[in-house]
Amino acid sequence: MKRVSFAEFGGPDVLQLVDAEEPHAGPGQVRIAVRAAGVNPVDWRIREGQFRESHPIELPAGVGLDASGVVDEVGEGVEGVEVGDRVFGEGSSTYAEFAVLSAWARMPEGLTFEEAAGYPSVVETALRIIREVGVRSGQTLLVSGASGGVGSAVLQIARDRGITVIGTAGAANQDYLRSLGAVATTYGEGWVERVRQLGHVDAALDLAGSGVIRELVELTGDPQKVISIADLGAPELGVRFSGVAGSVPEALTEAAGLISRGKLHIPVEKSYTLAEAAAAHIDSHAGHTRGRRVVVV
Numbered sequence: 001m002k003r004v005s006f007a008e009f010g011g012p013d014v015l016q017l018v019d020a021e022e023p024h025a026g027p028g029q030v031r032i033a034v035r036a037a038g039v040n041p042v043d044w045r046i047r048e049g050q051f052r053e054s055h056p057i058e059l060p061a062g063v064g065l066d067a068s069g070v071v072d073e074v075g076e077g078v079e080g081v082e083v084g085d086r087v088f089g090e091g092s093s094t095y096a097e098f099a100v101l102s103a104w105a106r107m108p109e110g111l112t113f114e115e116a117a118g119y120p121s122v123v124e125t126a127l128r129i130i131r132e133v134g135v136r137s138g139q140t141l142l143v144s145g146a147s148g149g150v151g152s153a154v155l156q157i158a159r160d161r162g163i164t165v166i167g168t169a170g171a172a173n174q175d176y177l178r179s180l181g182a183v184a185t186t187y188g189e190g191w192v193e194r195v196r197q198l199g200h201v202d203a204a205l206d207l208a209g210s211g212v213i214r215e216l217v218e219l220t221g222d223p224q225k226v227i228s229i230a231d232l233g234a235p236e237l238g239v240r241f242s243g244v245a246g247s248v249p250e251a252l253t254e255a256a257g258l259i260s261r262g263k264l265h266i267p268v269e270k271s272y273t274l275a276e277a278a279a280a281h282i283d284s285h286a287g288h289t290r291g292r293r294v295v296v297v
């Protein structure tokens with residue numbers, strides 16, 4: 001089968017489309033014929049070697065965690081899913097014709113494979129950080145970097161829970177944030193004042209890692225009311241960095257419910273072929289994705 005792989009850590013040019021052995025579903029896993037793979041910033045962070053000390057991997061390695069596709073092997077001990085089912089979930093080396101998933105759920109009706117591939121990691125992250133920051137119905141949540149994959153999920157889940165969201169994004173994404181129910185403002189010079197004018201902030205999430213932790217603490221008045229997923233320096237200011245994934249199956253089940261009720265939709269900014277994986281990484285790395293990018297197999 002074909003898969004995207006890299007034999008050394010480095011820039012996007014280390015990615016190659018190669019012939020590889022097909023993976024097989026082990027106990028507790030399913031194998032899918034991949035129809036689409038989500039492109040997450042963590043994919044190019046791993047490729048660059050950012051986690052080579054904390055999470056060493058053997059090279060050559062495949063790329064990609066999120067995928068959607070059709071189940072074609074069911075591992076030992078797995079129940080409730082059959083060959084032929086359309087699923088979305090998380091696994092490894094998903095930029096490939098076949099991939100093994102360790103967490104999955106049936107795709108909701110009406111969702112395309114392309115769309116479905118964009119959900120798994122972002123909904124797990126969004127549900128986790130909303131829980132960890134402890135924001136409740138009737139309160140106001142500030143989201144810095146609100147128009148990307150994680151932001152798109154946070155805004156819609158928060159709206160469904162009766163939480164008011166103030167989101168920051170670039171000028172081109174202000175209408176997009178409003179369409180997801182948020183009060184929108186731009187980042188950049190004067191943003192703290194613009195947020196203040198919009199009202200009291202109970203809690204804040206830093207999704208962009210753009211060096212705004214101090215300001216988020218100032219706006220909420222309490223470092224415990226701020227969480228970052230993108231700024232490793234946050235703990236120096238007393239702010240929690242959230243990096244340990246929660247339950248992906250639970251997140252997928254909750255996401256499937258929201259999608260079916262029409263409460264959650266993550267748009268696909270752009271699709272790429274397997275051969276265009278390097279371009280997908282370059283575009284993701286530029287940091288201005290609206291929703292999710294996907295590699296279509």
Ligand SMILES: NC(=O)c1ccc[n+]([C@@H]2O[C@H](COP(=O)([O-])OP(=O)(O)OC[C@H]3O[C@@H](n4cnc5c(N)ncnc54)[C@H](OP(=O)(O)O)[C@@H]3O)[C@@H](O)[C@H]2O)c1
Pocket residue numbers: 040041042045121125144145146147148149150151168169170171172173187188207208209210228229230242243244245284287288289290291292
């Ligand atoms: N720790 C974890 O568990 C975890 C999990 C998932 C993701 N992450 C990390 O979280 C970050 C966000 O992930 P993602 O998938 O949502 O990324 P993404 O889809 O690439 O979105 C990035 C967003 O950041 C916005 N942005 C760019 N510059 C900004 C600035 N100076 N101020 C505010 N917003 C700015 C962009 O908005 P405009 O296009 O409007 O400029 C874009 O919507 C990534 O660094 C990723 O690696 C961490």
